[in-house]
Amino acid sequence: MGGWFRQLTAKISAALRNFMVGRYGTDRLNMAILSVGLVASLLSMIFKFAPVNLALFILSYGMMFWAIFRTLSRQTYKRYQENRKFLQLMGRMKDREHRYFDCPKCRQMVRVPRGKGKISITCPRCREKFVKKT
Numbered sequence: 464m465g466g467w468f469r470q471l472t473a474k475i476s477a478a479l480r481n482f483m484v485g486r487y488g489t490d491r492l493n494m495a496i497l498s499v500g501l502v503a504s505l506l507s508m509i510f511k512f513a514p515v516n517l518a519l520f521i522l523s524y525g526m527m528f529w530a531i532f533r534t535l536s537r538q539t540y541k542r543y544q545e546n547r548k549f550l551q552l553m554g555r556m557k558d559r560e561h562r563y564f565d566c567p568k569c570r571q572m573v574r575v576p577r578g579k580g581k582i583s584i585t586c587p588r589c590r591e592k593f594v595k596k597t
C-alpha cells in the first residue's frame with residue numbers, strides 16, 4: 464500500500480462525506496427496519512411456499528429500500544420525528560408498570576399505572592375526562 468492508496472481512501476471518504484451533507488444518515492429506527500428486512504430475507508429461505516416466499520421477498524426489499532431512503536433523505540426533521548416516535552413506542556412497550564392512552568380530545572399522551580381496573584382519567588392538558596381499563 465503506497466501513498467496513492469491512502470490518497471484514494473481519503474478522496475472516497477471526502478466524497479462520501481460530501482454526498483451525505485444535509486442528508487439524514489442512520490438511526491435506531493433504521494436499524495430496526497434493516498433487522499426486520501434481514502429476518503424477512505432469512506425466513507424467505509425457509510418458507511418456499513410461493514405466495515409466502517414472495518411476500519417475504521417483497522418485505523425484505525421494501526425494508527431495505529425504506530432504510531436507504533431514510534438514510535439519504537434531506538428532510539432530516541421528518542426523519543428525526545419518525546425516530547423519536549419509534550423510540551417512544553419502544554419505551555411504552557418495555558414499560559410493564561404503566562399503560563399509555565391518548566386523550567380523545569387533544570391527543571395528549573397520558574400515563575397511568577397498570578392493573579387498577581376501570582378508572583376515570585383526567586387529561587392533564589385539557590381536563591377532558593375519559594374512562595379506560597388499565
Ligand SMILES: [Zn+2]
Nearest residue numbers: 566569586589
Ligand atoms: Zn386532552
